[in-house]
Amino acid sequence: MASPKDITTPTRLGSKMVDLVGIGKQRARLFARLDIHTVSDLLRHLPMRYEQHAHEGAIKQLKYDTIGTARGVVQTARWVAAQGRGRKGRFEATLTDDSGTLSLVWFNATYLRDKIHPGLAVRVQGKVKSFNNYPQIVNPKWEPLEEPDATPQRQERLRPVYPATEDLPSSVIEHTVAEVLPAVLPDVTDPLPAGLLEHHAMPPLAQALQWVHAPDTLEDAGAARRRLAFNELLLLQLGIAMKRAYVQKRLAAPGLHFTDAIDTHILARFPFKLTDQQALAVKQIAADLTRPIPMNRLLQGDVGAGKTVVALYALLLAVADRHQGALLAPTELLAEQHHASISQMLEGANVTTALLTSAHPPKTGGERKQLLEKIANGGVDLVVGTHALLADHVKFHSLAVAVIDEQHRFGVMQRAAFRDSNRHAKPDPDGKRHVPHHLVMTATPIPRTLSLTLFGDLDISTIHGLPPGRTPITSRVVMPAQADEVYTYLRTRLERGEQAYVVVPAIDAAGKESAKQLTNVRDHAKLLQDKFCRGFKVATVHGRLKRESREKIMGKFRNGEIHVLVATTVIEVGVDVPNATVMIIEHAERFGLAQLHQLRGRVGRGDHGRRSLCVFISDPTTEEGSQRLDAIASTTDGFQIAERDLQIRGMGDFFGTRQSGLPPLRVANIPEDMELLQLAKRDAQTLIDTDPFLTSDKHKPLRRVLMQQYGEAMGLIDVG
Numbered sequence: 001m002a003s004p005k006d007i008t009t010p011t012r013l014g015s016k017m018v019d020l021v022g023i024g025k026q027r028a029r030l031f032a033r034l035d036i037h038t039v040s041d042l043l044r045h046l047p048m049r050y051e052q053h054a055h056e057g058a059i060k061q062l063k064y065d066t067i068g069t070a071r072g073v074v075q076t077a078r079w080v081a082a083q084g085r086g087r088k089g090r091f092e093a094t095l096t097d098d099s100g101t102l103s104l105v106w107f108n109a110t111y112l113r114d115k116i117h118p119g120l121a122v123r124v125q126g127k128v129k130s131f132n133n134y135p136q137i138v139n140p141k142w143e144p145l146e147e148p149d150a151t152p153q154r155q156e157r158l159r160p161v162y163p164a165t166e167d168l169p170s171s172v173i174e175h176t177v178a179e180v181l182p183a184v185l186p187d188v189t190d191p192l193p194a195g196l197l198e199h200h201a202m203p204p205l206a207q208a209l210q211w212v213h214a215p216d217t218l219e220d221a222g223a224a225r226r227r228l229a230f231n232e233l234l235l236l237q238l239g240i241a242m243k244r245a246y247v248q249k250r251l252a253a254p255g256l257h258f259t260d261a262i263d264t265h266i267l268a269r270f271p272f273k274l275t276d277q278q279a280l281a282v283k284q285i286a287a288d289l290t291r292p293i294p295m296n297r298l299l300q301g302d303v304g305a306g307k308t309v310v311a312l313y314a315l316l317l318a319v320a321d322r323h324q325g326a327l328l329a330p331t332e333l334l335a336e337q338h339h340a341s342i343s344q345m346l347e348g349a350n351v352t353t354a355l356l357t358s359a360h361p362p363k364t365g366g367e368r369k370q371l372l373e374k375i376a377n378g379g380v381d382l383v384v385g386t387h388a389l390l391a392d393h394v395k396f397h398s399l400a401v402a403v404i405d406e407q408h409r410f411g412v413m414q415r416a417a418f419r420d421s422n423r424h425a426k427p428d429p430d431g432k433r434h435v436p437h438h439l440v441m442t443a444t445p446i447p448r449t450l451s452l453t454l455f456g457d458l459d460i461s462t463i464h465g466l467p468p469g470r471t472p473i474t475s476r477v478v479m480p481a482q483a484d485e486v487y488t489y490l491r492t493r494l495e496r497g498e499q500a501y502v503v504v505p506a507i508d509a510a511g512k513e514s515a516k517q518l519t520n521v522r523d524h525a526k527l528l529q530d531k532f533c534r535g536f537k538v539a540t541v542h543g544r545l546k547r548e549s550r551e552k553i554m555g556k557f558r559n560g561e562i563h564v565l566v567a568t569t570v571i572e573v574g575v576d577v578p579n580a581t582v583m584i585i586e587h588a589e590r591f592g593l594a595q596l597h598q599l600r601g602r603v604g605r606g607d608h609g610r611r612s613l614c615v616f617i618s619d620p621t622t623e624e625g626s627q628r629l630d631a632i633a634s635t636t637d638g639f640q641i642a643e644r645d646l647q648i649r650g651m652g653d654f655f656g657t658r659q660s661g662l663p664p665l666r667v668a669n670i671p672e673d674m675e676l677l678q679l680a681k682r683d684a685q686t687l688i689d690t691d692p693f694l695t696s697d698k699h700k701p702l703r704r705v706l707m708q709q710y711g712e713a714m715g716l717i718d719v720g
C-alpha cells in the first residue's frame with residue numbers, strides 16, 4: 001500500500017517520525033513525549049518484556065509465599081482511612097478471574113483512589129500470602145491492561161511490550177516498529193570492530209535489533225538486549241576514557257610547590273581544626289596539585305559539611321606558589337557570602353582577594369576596569385565570583401586552581417570554560433595547552449553505585465557527615481488538613497525569636513487550571529500575615545523579582561527585620577541564616593528528593609543549640625511522591641538520600657541530568673548491567689590505549705557514532 005510519500009521518502013534510520021507513513025503530527029508528538037524523534041530513536045526504544053500468556057497463572061493456581069502474577073477484573077475498590085491522627089490508611093481491592101478471587105492491599109496509597117476502580121482489568125504481581133483463606137498480595141506492583149478481556153490468550157508468538165503512555169499504547173509502538181524494521185535493517189552498519197563481537201559472542205547490530213523487537217525465543221531477545229546495552233555502555237566508557245586521554249596527553253597544569261611549612265601556614269588561617277574527612281580531602285587534592293597534569297576532582301559532601309575550607313586550601317596552595325585561584329558560585333548571593341567568609345579568614349594575610357559578579361563592581365565607573373586589569377596582571381591573588389568570571393574579557397595572569405561550587409547548577413560548557421581561561425598563553429614547547437587545575441563541588445552526592453564505575457574522568461573526594469557541634473534537624477510529614485496546627489505552632493517559634501522559611505510551588509494564582517490549585521507565594525503570605533503571624537513581618541521572594549529586590553529582602557531576613565519568608569525554591573541555594581530554624585514546605589510531593597534535601601539544609605545551621613524543624617506538608621498523588629516523602633523523613637544523610645533517589649527514579653533518570661554530565665542511557669540498566677559495564681570499561685580502555693582518539697581506519701566508524709550520539713552531551717567536541 002504505497003502512498004506517494006512512501007516512494008519519495010524512503011524510510012531511513014535518520015528519518016523523522018513525523019515523516020513516516022501513517023504518522024501524523026499528532027502521533028509524532030506522542031512519540032516525542034517518549035523521547036522518540038527519529039527512526040533510530042524508535043529502534044532504541046526497547047521492549048521492557050515480552051508477553052508470555054501461557055506462563056501466567058490463574059488466581060486459583062497462585063502459590064503462597066512466592067512471587068505470583070495474576071490478571072483479572074477489579075470487583076471492589078475502596079479507601080479505608082486509618083484511625084488516629086497523622087496516620088493515613090489503606091486502599092483495598094478485590095480481583096477476580098474465571099478461577100477465583102485475589103485480595104489486594106496498598107498502604108498509604110491515597111493516590112490509587114483515582115486510578116483503580118471496579119471494572120478495570122489489571123495485571124498484578126507480588127508476594128502471595130493467605131488472608132482469611134483468600135490469597136492476598138500486599139503492595140503489589142500493578143498495571144492496567146489494554147484489553148478489558150482478562151482471560152489469558154494462548155498465543156504462540158512472543159509479543160513485545162514497550163514502555164508506553166496512556167495515549168500511545170504499546171500495541172501502536174509495536175505496530176510502528178514492525179512496519180519500519182524491515183525497511184531500515186539493511187542500512188544498519190555495525191560500528192563495533194568485528195573481533196570484539198566475536199570475542200564476546202555477541203550478535204551483529206542488525207541481528208540484535210531484529211531479535212530484540214521481534215524475537216523467536218526469549219534467549220535471542222536476551223542476547224540482543226545484552227548486545228545493545230553493551231553498545232551503549234562501550235560508547236559511554238569510550239567517551240570517558242577519551243576525555244581522560246585528552247587531559248593527560250594534550251593538557252598541562254602547573255605542578256604546585258608544596259611543603260609542610262606551607263601546609264601549616266594555610267591551616268593556621270582556619271578558625272577550627274579540620275575534621276578527619278576534610279583533612280583527607282585536602283591531602284588528596286594537594287597530591288593532585290603537585291603534579292603537572294590537570295586535576296579534575298569532584299568534592300562531594302552534604303549541605304553544611306564544610307567544603308568551603310577545603311576549596312580555600314586548594315586556592316591558597318596556588319597563591320602560595322605565586323599563581324592565582326578562582327572560586328565560581330552559581331548565585332550572586334553565594335559569591336558574596338564566600339567572599340565575605342574567605343576575606344575574614346584571610347584577614348591580615350598577604351593575600352589579595354576580590355569579588356567579581358555581574359553587579360559588582362558596578363559596570364559604570366572605573367572600579368570594574370581596574371579590577372579586571374589587576375586580575376590580568378596578577379595584582380589580585382584570589383577571585384570569587386559568578387559566571388561573570390567566565391566572560392571572554394576576564395583574563396587571568398596565571399590561574400592555577402579553579403573551583404566550581406554547586407557544580408550541578410552549571411552546564412557542561414560552563415564547567416569547561418575555565419579550561420580556556422589561559423587561552424592567551426603560549427603553548428608549551430611540547431605542544432600542550434596550559435589549563436588550571438579543576439575542583440568541582442556538589443552537595444547532591446553521586447550515589448556510590450555510580451561513582452565507582454561511571455565517573456572515570458573525575459576523581460572523587462568525599463566528606464561524610466557534618467562538622468562537630470550541630471544540633472540535628474527534626475523532620476515531619478503531615479497531611480494538608482493539619483497545616484493550621486503547623487502554622488499555629490510556627491507562631492510559638494516566632495515568639496521565641498526564631499525565624500522561618502515557608503516554601504510553596506507557585507508564585508501566584510495565574511496560569512494553568514491545574515496550577516491554580518497550588519498554594520502560591522502571594523496568597524499564602526497574605527494568609528500567614530493575616531491569620532497566623534500577626535505582629536510579625538512576613539515577606540516574599542521568588543524568581544520573578546529583580547535580583548536587587550531579592551537581595552534586599554534576603555538581607556532583611558538575615559538581619560532579623562523579616563521573620564517569615566514565603567518563597568519559591570529560589571532560596572534553595574546560597575542562603576545562610578543561622579537564626580532561621582523552621583522550614584515548612586507546602587505540596588512537598590511536587591519537589592524532587594534532592595531538592596527537598598537541599599531545602600531542608602537551609603535550617604539547622606546555627607550552633608545556638610535550638611532544634612531546627614522541617615515540616616513537609618503533602619498529600620502525595622503518586623506512588624513515587626509517597627516514596628520520596630518517606631525517604632526524606634527517614635534520614636538527613638544526603639548520601640543515603642541520593643541512593644534512595646536513585647532507587648526510586650531509576651538510573652535512567654540520573655543520566656542526562658545536569659548533575660551527571662552524562663548522556664541518558666536508553667538500553668542499559670545500572671546496577672543490573674554492572675558486569676556488562678565492567679566489560680565495556682575494560683574494552684574501552686584497551687581501545688583508547690592503542691588508539692587514543694580512535695582515528696585509525698578500523699576505529700573510525702566507532703568514533704563517528706560516538707561523536708554523533710554523545711559528542712555534545714559529553715563535551716567531546718574539542719577532543720582529538
Ligand code: ADP
Binds near residue numbers: 273274306307309467
Ligand atoms: P558546605 O559544605 O555546605 O559548603 P560550608 O563550607 O559552608 O559547608 O560549612 C558550613 C559551616 O561549617 C560553616 O559555617 C563553616 O565555618 C563550618 N565548618 C566547616 N568546617 C568545620 C570544622 N572542621 N569545624 C567546625 N566548623 C566547621
Ligand code: MG
Binds near residue numbers: 307308
Ligand atoms: Mg557550600
